[in-house]
Amino acid sequence: MKPTNRGIDVVLSIGDKVIGGQQNCILNRGMSAIDITNKIDNQWQEIMAGTRTWSVLCSGLYIKDEDSFTLLEQSFADGMPLDIKLSDGNRIYEGRAFISNFPAEAKFNSAFAYNINLTGTGPLR
Numbered sequence: 001m002k003p004t005n006r007g008i009d010v011v012l013s014i015g016d017k018v019i020g021g022q023q024n025c026i027l028n029r030g031m032s033a034i035d036i037t038n039k040i041d042n043q044w045q046e047i048m049a050g051t052r053t054w055s056v057l058c059s060g061l062y063i064k065d066e067d068s069f070t071l072l073e074q075s076f077a078d079g080m081p082l083d084i085k086l087s088d089g090n091r092i093y094e095g096r097a098f099i100s101n102f103p104a105e106a107k108f109n110s111a112f113a114y115n116i117n118l119t120g121t122g123p124l125r
Contacts, residue, residue: 005088012058013085014075017068021061023113027086027093028055029124054120056086056097062104062112072116076102081121095124 012019032050062069075082076099086093097118104114 005090010086010088012056013087014068014071014082015085017071019058019060019068019072020063020066021069022058023061024057024059025086026057028053028057030054054095054124055100056084056118056120057115058118059113059115062114069114072099072102075099082118084118093124095120096122 007024010025012022012025030053032053033047034050035045036048037045071082074080079098081096081098084095084097097120099116100119101117102114104112106112
């Protein structure tokens with residue numbers, strides 16, 4: 001059996017800075033379907049590939065004075081895209097993304113945590 005990559009090996013980076021405190025990460029990829037059904041196809045729907053989308057959802061723990069978290073805060077405040085990289089040391093996904101959601105959570109008996117939703121603009125390479 002071939003070795004399986006572990007989730008702990010996957011890291012999200014902004015430029016060359018790894019996001020400190022990262023715990024979980026989800027890469028979403030999608031494609032819109034264009035309906036090309038017609039009367040000749042005998043009531044079976046046919047589609048063709050439309051535009052593709054991608055996003056990254058990440059959660060983590062806030063680390064005081066962490067440079068990457070400061071970059072996230074600044075990008076969100078300015079509405080500027082980030083160059084992101086998602087890598088497990090073997091496979092690498094890269095692209096530009098905007099922060100579309102960035103909640104922070106401070107529960108009574110837990111660490112200060114954040115979630116981030118990065119919505120891709122352009123291709124994911």
